[in-house]
Amino acid sequence: MLILSRKLGESIVIDGNIRVKIMRVDGDVVKIGIEAPASVPVHRQEVYEEIQRSNQEAMTKQTLPLPKLAGATAKPATKLDGKSDMI
Amino acid sequence: MNHADTIEMETPAAPTTNQIHLPLGILGFEQIKNYALLANPAEKPFAWLRVTENASLAFVVIDPFVILPNYQPDIPQSDVDFLELKVAGDALMLGIVTVHGQSRATMNLKGPIVINRHTHTGKQVIIANAGDYSVQHPLPLAEVAV
Numbered sequence: 001m002l003i004l005s006r007k008l009g010e011s012i013v014i015d016g017n018i019r020v021k022i023m024r025v026d027g028d029v030v031k032i033g034i035e036a037p038a039s040v041p042v043h044r045q046e047v048y049e050e051i052q053r054s055n056q057e058a059m060t061k062q063t064l065p066l067p068k069l070a071g072a073t074a075k076p077a078t079k080l081d082g083k084s085d086m087i
Numbered sequence: 088m089n090h091a092d093t094i095e096m097e098t099p100a101a102p103t104t105n106q107i108h109l110p111l112g113i114l115g116f117e118q119i120k121n122y123a124l125l126a127n128p129a130e131k132p133f134a135w136l137r138v139t140e141n142a143s144l145a146f147v148v149i150d151p152f153v154i155l156p157n158y159q160p161d162i163p164q165s166d167v168d169f170l171e172l173k174v175a176g177d178a179l180m181l182g183i184v185t186v187h188g189q190s191r192a193t194m195n196l197k198g199p200i201v202i203n204r205h206t207h208t209g210k211q212v213i214i215a216n217a218g219d220y221s222v223q224h225p226l227p228l229a230e231v232a233v
Contacts, residue, residue: 041166041215043213051197054185055116055146055183057185058183058186059116059146060147061145067228068228069132
């Protein structure tokens with residue numbers, strides 16, 4: 001891992017088009033500003049971990065009986081406006 | 088009943104199956120890339136995303152808009168490009184459901200599976216506005232008869 005020291009207001013540049021700037025330091029909280037092209041997804045690591053945990057909990061045996069939705073018949077499934085009829 | 092009626096009649100018991108390819112897998116299951124999407128009319132609006140290589144493993148999925156008609160997932164441009172989505176209608180969205188029991192089930196709104204309806208290629212997308220939604224959005228379930 002590359003480790004760099006930065007002062008408040010200083011930045012690092014990644015791959016020429018991603019800029020990471022130290023915006024504020026307050027005790028053990030560091031505010032970081034990130035400028036990146038729209039094509040570069042930026043997320044907190046917790047989001048990845050949360051989704052991964054949720055996936056592991058969701059993976060199931062197919063014999064599982066499915067619960068019934070409340071008022072399931074009242075609201076018909078939205079037909080997404082695509083051409084093929086996948087579900 | 089005329090001939091046309093007969094052709095258009097549905098067979099309610101017949102499930103539909105589609106092969107789905109997830110080149111990057113699903114977070115935590117990166118090595119599993121091939122799935123079959125099975126929709127059994129009796130189980131609607133739930134469907135199954137079954138692992139092709141191991142038919143006993145599956146995710147329960149649901150069209151998130153059935154539960155949350157005003158769900159507004161912001162799909163990052165990199166994912167739109169990866170999935171070659173041209174118009175909104177190209178995308179099929181599936182929320183992964185966790186069944187915690189007969190009385191509790193939730194769906195993941197932060198990381199829906201987005202599938203290109205034409206290529207059948209998909210990806211679990213972390214939506215750009217993930218902070219607005221939960222990984223465990225509760226589904227309204229019918230009371231379980233005792």
